[in-house]
Amino acid sequence: MSTSFNPPQRTLMGPGPSDVAARVLLALARPTVGHLDPQFIDMMDDVKRLLQYAFRTDNTLTLPLSGPGSVGMEAVFVNLIEPGDKVVVCVNGAFGGRMKENVLRAGGVPVVVEDEWGRAVDPDKVEDALRQHPDARALAFVHAETSTGALSDAQTLAAIAHRHDVFCIVDTVTSLGGVPVEVDAWQFDAVYAGTQKCLSCVPGLSPVSFSERAAAHIRARTRPVQSWFLDMNLVMGYWGSGVKRTYHHTAPVNSLYALHESLLMIEEEGIENAWSRHRHHHLALRAGLEAMGLEFLVPETERTPQLNAVRIPAGVDEALVRRRLLDDHDLEIGAGLGPLAGRIWRIGLMGQSCCKRNVLRCLGSLEAVLADLGHAPPAGAATAAAHALYGKEA
């Protein structure tokens, strides 16, 4: 017979999950109530309002789906794309590739606009693709590529989509809460996110938002959405407005308590302040990493602050470094995905993980491990560089 699982207390600086605040974990553990309990339904309404705040939108159809970010991605595609629909999909990393796969599985026809892993999406290529495919139904791109840390110019890309009168589908899994995401001002039609990145909630929910134009398209479909669970026409019956809710599936009650609490924390901080905080600690981390001689994968103007991909120095056993960080320092950083496996580390500064304590801890630990393996510059250079940058503020 087994015993209870007591996880170690890690510092989470990988590509997500990020550190979860004690108040969010405590919210998670509050007593379970029924998914149709009137008090729970009031809280659901508040979650919707707080998500509208985070997404900067008045979209009515804004809610958390009962599954991880990949569920949000699939929901957007199966609701908006029908067999034969053409979708211009930007692929500059693993998650763009996953979007393409979702288009295919929905029976759509992907037109791939490819950019190098580690670069932003090139708006000129998108413009060309939409010009060549005037029958396209949608443009889909990843705002901040979790596999590389490249940040694309979502505002410009969305404007191109609208000029060509196609739906603009945006993956904001890593961007939401870390950099500006302006769903209404930039006119996104469908966005999805995850809870375990810059919202610093536990993993398992996927906030989504659909513009009125997209919602109307979904309501008007004659062919049923291929997924019963993700059919927004049914999901709306439970998450809709008013006291009368139609049972669709049993909501993940406790996870929603946690999401509510983590969104409250963002509202309390002010989302613009959260964006600045991510930028601020990224600069300190960058100073430290560069002082160690590490190079960023992404050119400076295309970097997203909350995910820092750096190249593995020659001769370093990268998996050993990560294992040492985890075992000796209780610190998690991320490995590379796909073609970048073994070539980069991904250091996250997401949500609650984005703080001075973590920046200094990460630099100090990485320096110590690399020094121990005979790879590092004089000990202390990295943390000194970060301290210097923090010191300038004082």
Added chain:
Amino acid sequence: MSTSFNPPQRTLMGPGPSDVAARVLLALARPTVGHLDPQFIDMMDDVKRLLQYAFRTDNTLTLPLSGPGSVGMEAVFVNLIEPGDKVVVCVNGAFGGRMKENVLRAGGVPVVVEDEWGRAVDPDKVEDALRQHPDARALAFVHAETSTGALSDAQTLAAIAHRHDVFCIVDTVTSLGGVPVEVDAWQFDAVYAGTQKCLSCVPGLSPVSFSERAAAHIRARTRPVQSWFLDMNLVMGYWGSGVKRTYHHTAPVNSLYALHESLLMIEEEGIENAWSRHRHHHLALRAGLEAMGLEFLVPETERTPQLNAVRIPAGVDEALVRRRLLDDHDLEIGAGLGPLAGRIWRIGLMGQSCCKRNVLRCLGSLEAVLADLGHAPPAGAATAAAHALYGKEA
């Protein structure tokens, strides 16, 4: 600005979620670790082992999917059923109807075997349907219908499926942990469950298990599964054996801590003892409900002990009764679904909710509310009947 949500402390005796033990809520609130953390992966292996114990199976492909029970249902259908595949679907309540809908959305052709809501599935009709449709790919039925409390003879139905050489797909959402579910002995090919019923965990995960025959079928598919998220060929890469796991999606880490803990509780009790406990308290509840003059929807030999559907007495405002129970007694019981809305209450005795304290509390509260509204027999008759039954043991 809002404030933290502090839910009331309810007693959950509806159709799920059921009461969650404090030790499960505390497990839920343990520090989040990464979904590829070696210690977390060890725990995942233990969750698989414990699910095999609960399902009574050696199936390798036994794991919790990252979504509620409806996700388990959809996963089973989209993996096993391809466009054009014929499926004999038994509909004797809301969840059989949902199975039919899932077959349609997977492009399959449902052959519906209908039984009255409140009755078990009739094996003779199933035999006839499979005889008339020798080209069927699968038989699908709900073991314990959550909408009515009818328990079908899963062993007999599975034997019919095997005689006709079709896959046997079983919804065990409400049955798992409450009544015998013998995946191996009864030769089920694909089963799914929920965590918020007799496992008494928080809602949001769906344990599934596939026989080797079903897993081989999925591996051999040439047409990709229509859902990327639910494609078991991809999910297996993360939940498979060995230390090497392929990232598929970010697992709901904290919910899995809770599931681990709730499964441990079942292992500690012994699953046969859990089954007896459900039967035992059902008999006490039944004695009390009958003493109040309430009638069961389902004939005695077809009832599942963990969900007691009783007819609303004439002249009773059923919604008002439920509201009073919730507001004045912090007690949740369930309403009827679909054609049974307004006609029945569903009183759950699931998992941790299935105990003497809850039986007496429910009877006492229901008696008090009905008396207050002028509908009840002499106060105390129901609890006295239950006490009498409990007393016999002593």
